[in-house]
Amino acid sequence: MLKRLWILPILAILAIAVVAAACGDDNGESTATATPPGATGTPRATATPAASPTGPAATATPAPTATPAATATPAAGAGEIVVTAQAMAFDTNSIEVTAGQPFTIRVNNKDTAVHNLHIYTQKGGTSIAVTDPQAVSPGSTGTLTTTITQPGEYYFQCDFHPEQMNGTLTVK
Numbered sequence: 001m002l003k004r005l006w007i008l009p010i011l012a013i014l015a016i017a018v019v020a021a022a023c024g025d026d027n028g029e030s031t032a033t034a035t036p037p038g039a040t041g042t043p044r045a046t047a048t049p050a051a052s053p054t055g056p057a058a059t060a061t062p063a064p065t066a067t068p069a070a071t072a073t074p075a076a077g078a079g080e081i082v083v084t085a086q087a088m089a090f091d092t093n094s095i096e097v098t099a100g101q102p103f104t105i106r107v108n109n110k111d112t113a114v115h116n117l118h119i120y121t122q123k124g125g126t127s128i129a130v131t132d133p134q135a136v137s138p139g140s141t142g143t144l145t146t147t148i149t150q151p152g153e154y155y156f157q158c159d160f161h162p163e164q165m166n167g168t169l170t171v172k
């Protein structure tokens with residue numbers, strides 16, 4: 001009788017344990033399955049937008065650095081016209097400037113002869129302006145700065161080689 005009395009509670013405990021284990025497994029599986037989609041989806045969505053703002057902010061920083069460089073380039077070349085003298089010739093026979101605005105012509109003498117650039121009202125006309133110095137030595141530069149208020153076509157030449165080196169200065 002004693003042995004049977006011991007067995008009953010043990011069987012009951014085992015039965016309860018099996019049911020509890022079964023329920024526990026079901027709860028564990030259902031809970032585990034439901035949690036991942038909700039939990040995983042939310043953090044990922046939050047993480048993506050957080051990373052994106054960081055990227056554009058870092059890209060925007062180098063942009064301001066590029067702006068000053070671009071602004072400096074046009075400002076330096078705005079009022080100056082460069083003309084090269086080489087092989088007894090100017091590299092252009094046409095220069096255009098704006099009426100009433102000061103302009104500078106820089107003559108780079110890359111030749112072995114002396115040159116200059118002289119502006120006249122017309123060929124054989126009245127002098128308006130000439131480079132400083134008036135005789136630009138080989139390998140050096142001369143500059144001419146003036147303002148012409150009257151629009152029209154003017155004449156420029158090298159006084160040392162007027163037939164080979166000349167052109168038209170247009171004032172608009």
Ligand SMILES: [Cu+2]
Pocket residue numbers: 088114115116158159160161165
């Ligand atoms: Cu010349």
